[in-house]
Amino acid sequence: MIKVIIWNEFVHEVENNEVKSIYPDGIHNCIKDFLSNDKSLTIETATLREKENGISEERLKDCKVLIWWGHKAHDEVLDSTVNLIHRRVLEGMGLIVLHSGHHSKIFKRLMGTNCNLTWREYGEKERIWICNPGHPICEGLDPYFELEMEEMYGEPFQVPSPYETLFTSWFEGGETFRSGLLYKRGNGNIFYFRPGHEVHPTYHDKNIQKVILNAVHFVKETSKNIWQDIHSPTPKSNRPDPIENITKKGFSVGHPTEK
Amino acid sequence: MIKVIIWNEFVHEVENNEVKSIYPDGIHNCIKDFLSNDKSLTIETATLREKENGISEERLKDCKVLIWWGHKAHDEVLDSTVNLIHRRVLEGMGLIVLHSGHHSKIFKRLMGTNCNLTWREYGEKERIWICNPGHPICEGLDPYFELEMEEMYGEPFQVPSPYETLFTSWFEGGETFRSGLLYKRGNGNIFYFRPGHEVHPTYHDKNIQKVILNAVHFVKETSKNIWQDIHSPTPKSNRPDPIENITKKGFSVGHPTEK
Amino acid sequence: MIKVIIWNEFVHEVENNEVKSIYPDGIHNCIKDFLSNDKSLTIETATLREKENGISEERLKDCKVLIWWGHKAHDEVLDSTVNLIHRRVLEGMGLIVLHSGHHSKIFKRLMGTNCNLTWREYGEKERIWICNPGHPICEGLDPYFELEMEEMYGEPFQVPSPYETLFTSWFEGGETFRSGLLYKRGNGNIFYFRPGHEVHPTYHDKNIQKVILNAVHFVKETSKNIWQDIHSPTPKSNRPDPIENITKKGFSVGHPTEK
């Protein structure tokens, strides 16, 4: 079984009646519902205002994929939560970042850039083109698909060059955007997928659901290996004895982390 | 004129007599000395314990290359300093990170990984091989060069895949290491160069000096363009009006940064 | 002075009166005209049906940038010509591939893929968005610019992931396309730029002219170093003696290229 955790900010759905009408149980439960058809997955959810943001070292330990949706409360996510997730992504846990998650702490930390973009909340049509129809994340899709209403995201999207660009979007108002990007950091596969504004029924769309399910299987952690030192630098294993028979030369100051 | 700032932690040279004997005026002034032969450069220095780490928005504004050496006091670097440098690198300022700077706040932020490695302070021989003799950073070098005494750094070096690997090192004790790596984040070129342990006279070595001078010219900022929004999100320019004549659909919640 | 060679197939302009009316002296001379305002450039041209396609080892030797336009006669380009260009790109010569040059022998050889795409010749509007306004190739451009009539190129564009995506296009008929891609192969910078269908006055457009001039300066060869062995494997330099004092073990068959 592949354990998946869907994390949702879950603020808009509580505070705003129109969002609530689209996602009565929250975006996380909508995603959980359509993923549940895949019986190889064990699906859990977590939200911002649970204790420790619903994330603990224990819960992440055997989590193979984390899905992240956040928008208006990125700053409320605890740094300790971000640290736990960051560590697991470097170890190999897959991460799917949705829509406004481009400005989440975890995505910005992994990218190393500000992840800015332009936007317009106008409920306009988005047409999403497939750049690589042979990629596992694109299985079952036509050359393009459309969402009738979405928030516009436009270039420049300030992220590092991805390993691969899988989707590009066009918006009714005129803009284009690189809307499906694959990265690898440490041993974790990271997939950024643009659509999903909270005031539109995007996660009820069949094509969007296909992409997210495909992505779960593509980014999921598979390696049984973990580099021990990712967790906490253990001076001994990080300071190997020489293999060759050599004599120490010069003097030394000691390494700061050894103190 | 190309303005270069050499930043040095400048703690070992003050606290340790043996380091002081090698770099009486600090590593920064040793680097300044050999770079000064290039009359196209205006060279300044900055150190950790100056006010605001010697770094201000004003000083960085027209700085084309920042060179960074730090080791035992990474945590003392102010987050505000890291923010200023991060912004300028994304804008296009070149960054050269030396030796133990692999664990500096700015390098880790730009990489998005923990940047761990293995090490041994044994004063052993390092032999540095050139992976791309045709690269501007490698001009004037033989197929390899050696340093008689250096700290060992070994794999695994936990960084994202670089744009290019320019050097690989072998150490007398047996290890190998990818010791010259090129990255681009935003519009800034970043060069990580491994050698430079404070207890050895590495920055007095002619080949090391060649690499650093070559690197200054390779990573230096050249574009006259700056994307205005890197600085501070200016809602208006980030929220363009539609180009096409479209009608707003659905409802909206407003973007959190607009509040 | 920076030597630039503009290579043009120069077949459409001869055979087709409408193309001729737009580019009476050929696309190459149109490009030469607008580049000529930059007095740091020495500009030459070459065309398919000149002797040896107008390309010789001697002409390429000090050429810093080659611009390539071809469409209907890719197969007529001599393999010996492709070999000469390939070698110079690996050495460091910049290459700008325009429009239908995506199917040229030299571009396909450098990419290692088939470089297929979808297309439609419908004279439709193309809107070109800037993905990185801070990049030197994008200097002087607005967030987007438009061409009133162009051939449509659509995804999937079957090329390897680029070092950077600088432009994405939208077409009036509905498609999007990654229309400005940067690569590095060997020491040569390669820029693919989509627009430029022969039946439209694209190279008379001021924005297109800016991009091509900017690109010339960005991709131009700068290194003085050349790895000698790129040219012809010289067994001796490729078979170094051991640095360490070791004794030969086992037996050997000799390397095939030594025979």
Add this chain to the structure above:
Amino acid sequence: MIKVIIWNEFVHEVENNEVKSIYPDGIHNCIKDFLSNDKSLTIETATLREKENGISEERLKDCKVLIWWGHKAHDEVLDSTVNLIHRRVLEGMGLIVLHSGHHSKIFKRLMGTNCNLTWREYGEKERIWICNPGHPICEGLDPYFELEMEEMYGEPFQVPSPYETLFTSWFEGGETFRSGLLYKRGNGNIFYFRPGHEVHPTYHDKNIQKVILNAVHFVKETSKNIWQDIHSPTPKSNRPDPIENITKKGFSVGHPTEK
């Protein structure tokens, strides 16, 4: 079942008694033997001097991984064979290129560079370091392992920057080399793995066997999707009708491949 084809030049083993004594049934059968312990694999072999190099469109159709060993007879491989393999790699078939396969037609075509390196046939010790112990290809390995006798390969290795560098080697004579490189071209994962000189018993080594088995599982084709147009450009699907209701403007020359 995962179908794997092991392709071997199979010339040294026939012509040279010492090579024959190490690999009496050929390198391909040695590799087949140790892979056969994995019952999820169906393993076939093919060699240069079989009809059409033992490769046909039919055999490749359901092949998920091709392993390639060649050395002295690269030029004898038919271009039609290379075309078939190239197409399948772009579609998604995994490719593992061993040792002197760096100069094979298929590897050079996929890389787009000359793939040169330096070498010395001296039967010297090779120590192979793991750059990413958490990668599936590195499962079950210690931080390094050694081969008592191998041919030396040294930098510069003239290939494009890989998606990831998994191994670096050191040789007794003093050189270092990036000896395990991952690429993606089209939808095919490509793994270059350096060791395997024919006069040494490298493929009898347990660590080498682990790497190759791990690599088979990592690079194997998994997508059910194939972009139809990779095969043969089918003008109709490549020339879509406009989605939007637009009117054709200007004139057209027709696309050369339509004729």
